[in-house]
Amino acid sequence: MTKYFSQTAPTTALTAVYRLFTEILFNTNSISSYLRPIAGLFDAKYYNQSCPAKVVSVKNQNNNIYTVTLKVPKNLFGDFKAGQFVSLYVEKNSRRLQRTFSISSTPSELLRHGTIQLSISKQKHGAITPWLCDNISIGQHLHVSEAQGEFILKSNIKRLFIAAGSGITPIISMLRSMQLSELSSSTLIFYVRDKVETPFSDELTSLASAGLNVEIIETTSQGRFSAEHLAQCKINLLDCDAYLCGPKKMVDECATQLETLGASKNSIYYELFALTDNSTLDPDHPSQRKSEITVSYSKSGALSKVAPDTQSSLLELAEEQKLDALSGCRIGVCHQCVCTKTSGRVFNIKTGSISDSGEEEIQLCISKPIDNVALAL
Ligand code: FES
Structure with missing residues (x-):
């Protein structure tokens, strides 16, 4: 499933304290996202926030859904809980694209065989999902992130x-x-x-x-x-x-x-699922060409209107609106500019990847909008 999530799991007091602490000290709600770029100076796997995943098999579940089995190095991938998802990174036309998929296999399969399975739905006009099914090959190396998500089983067995x-x-x-x-x-x-x-x-x-x-x-x-x-x-x-x-x-x-x-x-x-069915649409598809893109800022109510080929980063656009956007290095290293994008897709100037349309944290200084985008600013 291609997805972007929300979840009703209650935030624990400890989590709230952790987030407050990391937001004050690191301007992000995850210490790891702050430290990864620094670790990446020493080891590329941290910079890429991903680990290699070798394609073991591809199997159709029906005409629309196919399952990709990936062998991952357990020491790099870590473990996961049933219900979680990973980001999958693929190269297409020399661009590194990222999509998020649920893991359909079990943690015990990872333990026993070192494999995970992603069951992927082909999106009409999708940039990745139909293409990947036809272009993936056994033995090929892709990359996946660590498992994430709070949609996991709770203790009540009913x-x-x-x-x-x-x-x-x-x-x-x-x-x-x-x-x-x-x-x-x-x-x-x-x-x-x-x-x-x-x-x-x-x-x-x-x-x-x-x-x-x-x-x-x-x-x-x-x-x-x-x-x-x-x-x-x-x-x-x-x-x-x-x-x-x-x-x-x-x-x-x-x-x-x-x-x-x-x-x-x-x-x-x-x-x-993604907020709209077009979450994975190919930006080059005719249905996706727009004459203007809007960036809306939910806290201030401000709005930027830009051309689809704007060269301005989201940080520059926010500054033009005189919004209180934090920044430091302006080159994607310090993470001072991390901000929550609540919807819309952005292009990461540094990695060449395109985000999905759901909520996630992004670095404003290295992100350009390619779609109507909403920011919590
Ligand atoms: S990462 Fe330093 S300002 Fe964006």
């Missing part, structure tokens, strides 16, 4: 999973990781356009045999998410955790419905 389309990918990792006792107390509601095209269908059948309550709902004949579908599953929402993954509209509707039916807000966890 679980309701609701997924739509490629939203199944982090959830299949979770299901594959669960013990039999956990499976038999859990339910999966999976929305697919056409049952014949259900990804991971063999595996879902095995999981159902192991005790998981599996409801596959065909949207073309049974419609999209509704309260009736939930009622059919006869789930006691008062004592289970809900894990939702799919497009924002579906996740919003599910969360609202679950709360209406008595589920606690704190027991609902979710992961979203």
